[in-house]
Amino acid sequence: MPDLQGYGSLLIDGLMITLGVAIASMIGALILGLAAAAGKLFASRPLRILIEAYTTIVRGVPELVLLLLIYYGLPTLVQDTLGGMGHDVTLAINPFAAGIGTLTLIYAAFACEVYRAAYLAVPPGQREAALALGLSSLITFRKVELPQMMRYALPGLGNVWMVLVKATALISIIQLPELMRNADIAARSTQQPFTFFFMACLLYLCITLVSMWGQGRLETWASRGTTEGTL
Amino acid sequence: MLSFVVEHLPRFLQGALLTVQLATYSCLLGLCIAVPVALARLSTNRMLRGLSTGYVFFFRGTPLLAQIFLIYYGSGQFRHALDAVGLWSLFRDPWFCALFTLKLNTGAYSSEILRGAIHAVPKGEIEAARSLGLKPLIRLRLIIMPRAIRIGWPAYTNEVVYQIQATSLVSIITIMDITGVARAIGARHFTFYEAFGLAAILYLILVYGFIFMARRVERRLNLHLQPSNAPRSARAQGLIR
Numbered sequence: 001m002p003d004l005q006g007y008g009s010l011l012i013d014g015l016m017i018t019l020g021v022a023i024a025s026m027i028g029a030l031i032l033g034l035a036a037a038a039g040k041l042f043a044s045r046p047l048r049i050l051i052e053a054y055t056t057i058v059r060g061v062p063e064l065v066l067l068l069l070i071y072y073g074l075p076t077l078v079q080d081t082l083g084g085m086g087h088d089v090t091l092a093i094n095p096f097a098a099g100i101g102t103l104t105l106i107y108a109a110f111a112c113e114v115y116r117a118a119y120l121a122v123p124p125g126q127r128e129a130a131l132a133l134g135l136s137s138l139i140t141f142r143k144v145e146l147p148q149m150m151r152y153a154l155p156g157l158g159n160v161w162m163v164l165v166k167a168t169a170l171i172s173i174i175q176l177p178e179l180m181r182n183a184d185i186a187a188r189s190t191q192q193p194f195t196f197f198f199m200a201c202l203l204y205l206c207i208t209l210v211s212m213w214g215q216g217r218l219e220t221w222a223s224r225g226t227t228e229g230t231l
Numbered sequence: 232m233l234s235f236v237v238e239h240l241p242r243f244l245q246g247a248l249l250t251v252q253l254a255t256y257s258c259l260l261g262l263c264i265a266v267p268v269a270l271a272r273l274s275t276n277r278m279l280r281g282l283s284t285g286y287v288f289f290f291r292g293t294p295l296l297a298q299i300f301l302i303y304y305g306s307g308q309f310r311h312a313l314d315a316v317g318l319w320s321l322f323r324d325p326w327f328c329a330l331f332t333l334k335l336n337t338g339a340y341s342s343e344i345l346r347g348a349i350h351a352v353p354k355g356e357i358e359a360a361r362s363l364g365l366k367p368l369i370r371l372r373l374i375i376m377p378r379a380i381r382i383g384w385p386a387y388t389n390e391v392v393y394q395i396q397a398t399s400l401v402s403i404i405t406i407m408d409i410t411g412v413a414r415a416i417g418a419r420h421f422t423f424y425e426a427f428g429l430a431a432i433l434y435l436i437l438v439y440g441f442i443f444m445a446r447r448v449e450r451r452l453n454l455h456l457q458p459s460n461a462p463r464s465a466r467a468q469g470l471i472r
Contacts, residue, residue, distance in 0.1 A: 060392075060438040061431045062399035065410055069431060072417060073424030080424075169294035173403065180297060187304065194305030201293040201301060208292035 007186035007196065014182030015203050021099055021178060022165045028104030029160065033111025040116055051112075058109040063167050066106060071098040071174045099171035107164050114156035119145070121152045151222045158215035165207055179203060235425045239416055246412035247433050253398040253408065257333035258391055264338030269345040270371075283342070290339035295397055298336060303328040303404050329401040337394050344390060348383030349375060381452050388445040392438050399434070409433050 004011070039051045058066070075091040082089050122145055130140040172181035183200035187193040271283035290298065306313060306322035313319040321327045352375050360374040402411035409430045417426035 057431075057435065060396075060435045062396035062410065062434055064399045064402070065413070065427055065430050065434060068410075068414065068417075069424065069427040073427045076421065077424040166294040169296040170400075172296070180294070180300070183297075184300070187300075192308055194301065194308040197297060197301040197305050201289070201297050204293045204297060205289070 004186075004195070004199070005190050005192075007190065010182045010186055011179065011196070011199060011203065014177060014179035014200075017177060018165075018168050018179040019207070021096070021103070021168050021171060021176070022161075024100050025103035025107060025168075026161055026164055028100065029107035029111045029164070030157070032104060032108035034115055036108060036112035037115035037119065040112065041119060055109040055112055058106055063102070063106055064170050064173065067098070067102045067170055067174065070102050070105075071095065095171065095174045095176040098174060099168070099176055103164060103167060103171075106167070107160050110160050110163075111157060114153050114160065115149070118149045118153035118156070122148045147222075151219075151226070154215070154219050154222050158211070158218070161215075162208060162211060165211070166204065169204075232425055235422060236429060239412075239426075239429070242412050242416065243409060243429055243433060246407055246409040247437070249406065250395070250398050250408040250434075250437065253329065253333060253401060253406075254391070254395045257330055257337055257398070258341075258394055260330070260334035261337035261341050261394075264334065265341035265345050268338065268342035269349065272342065272346050273349060287339045287342060290336050291343070295332070295336050296400055296403070299329065299332045299400060299404060302332050325401070325404040325406055329398075329404060329406055333394070333398065333401070336397070337390065340390050340393075341387065344383045344386045345379060347386070348379035351382045352378045384445075384449055384452060388442065388449070391441060391445070395437055395441065396434065 036051050036055070039047055040055075043051070071093055075093055078091055079089060126144055126148065127140055130144040131137070135143070168178060169180040171178055172184065175181065177185075179200050183196045187196040190196070268283045268286065271279040272287070274280060302322070303325060306319075306328070310319055313322055356374055356378065357370065360370045365373065398408055399410040402408055402414055405411070407415070413426040413430035417423040420426075
């Protein structure tokens with residue numbers, strides 16, 4: 001164990017913020033992604049085109065550029081627009097909100113694709129059979145389609161979570177005191193950059209390991225009652 | 232907005248050239264790492280398997296930003312040792328560190344794609360090659376690899392797309408790629424949304440231009456199969472790895 005010179009607790013604090021940001025963004029991405037997937041599958045044509053444009057753009061632009069665009073660009077855009085209309089305002093976004101907002105926006109686009117593919121993987125006969133048995137449309141979705149869909153969606157959503165956790169490191173660029181930022185602070189004041197960045201890497205690896213274990217458990221649970229067990 | 236584009240586009244294009252260079256070199260060097268690593272992970276030698284698994288696990292399990300900091304700033308901690316072997320001038324150079332990290336990172340991801348693709352080669356074809364008496368290396372070159380490349384190509388396309396976007400992180404260690412130029416111009420002229428907006432558009436052009444070309448290559452690779460058949464489902468998975 002390397003000597004952390006009392007900066008260990010700073011790293012743990014950072015880890016907590018990293019986890020908080022990641023979980024908050026993941027919840028946002030799961031909900032927004034499901035809504036976007038529903039829109040892509042069922043909405044009217046103009047709305048569908050709009051959602052298509054959103055996922056296309058978000059998946060083609062680096063996370064860092066989107067983050068900087070939202071954190072620096074959005075306030076100046078609003079200020080300039082309002083300034084043009086004669087209102088003088090100064091605006092700044094809280095780094096926490098900007099980080100969670102950006103990650104939610106990006107990973108909802110990825111989650112949307114996962115949900116859509118999963119929904120299409122459930123055979124239409126399942127829905128027809130449920131409706132023929134007299135279940136209402138909502139119950140059919142909740143009791144018949146959603147559980148089967150989740151089995152197909154879980155590996156993809158797990159993948160989104162893993163990528164999202166690593167993407168939280170970018171928020172250190174806008175000074176949010178998460179794991180990378182705190183490791184940077186510790187590295188600068190102790191002059192031991194390798195030690196602290198390596199410790200940060202190990203902590204990220206711990207999150208990855210726990211996530212892999214959790215994902216395995218979830219997938220076993222979601223595929224209960226199926227013969228092949230794994231996809 | 233238009234005057235902004237006219238004034239600053241040349242600098243942005245210089246940045247784009249750097250982005251393309253970084254992505255190209257790191258992907259090519261990454262492939263040179265990926266092939267032996269994938270083979271090592273599939274080998275029966277425990278030592279080779281353990282080493283390659285550790286490498287892949289580390290680089291896939293940690294953020295690229297942490298890896299860049301670890302190598303660029305972290306190397307400073309071993310300055311005397313690196314000085315002694317004459318490598319310090321390399322690790323002091325942000326361009327070298329960026330390329331070094333990017334290629335190790337993409338090498339790990341690509342090796343996983345290749346490993347999956349080799350696994351997906353139908354067993355019967357390998358058995359057929361074996362019963363024809365082809366030696367292991369010939370088998371790999373003539374039977375397994377051509378098949379694995381076709382299977383892995385759509386996933387590898389996604390990896391390159393991800394790599395193009397990942398190069399934006401090198402702006403943090405002072406390299407003037409597209410993002411670096413946007414940050415510098417945005418901060419100097421207080422034109423953040425114009426600068427990052429233009430950067431986003433340039434990345435979109437690079438990414439979707441590459442995807443367009445990759446699709447054409449994919450069609451060529453699969454000419455002997457029914458067109459527009461197999462690759463679609465792989466594409467429906469989206470750009471995520």
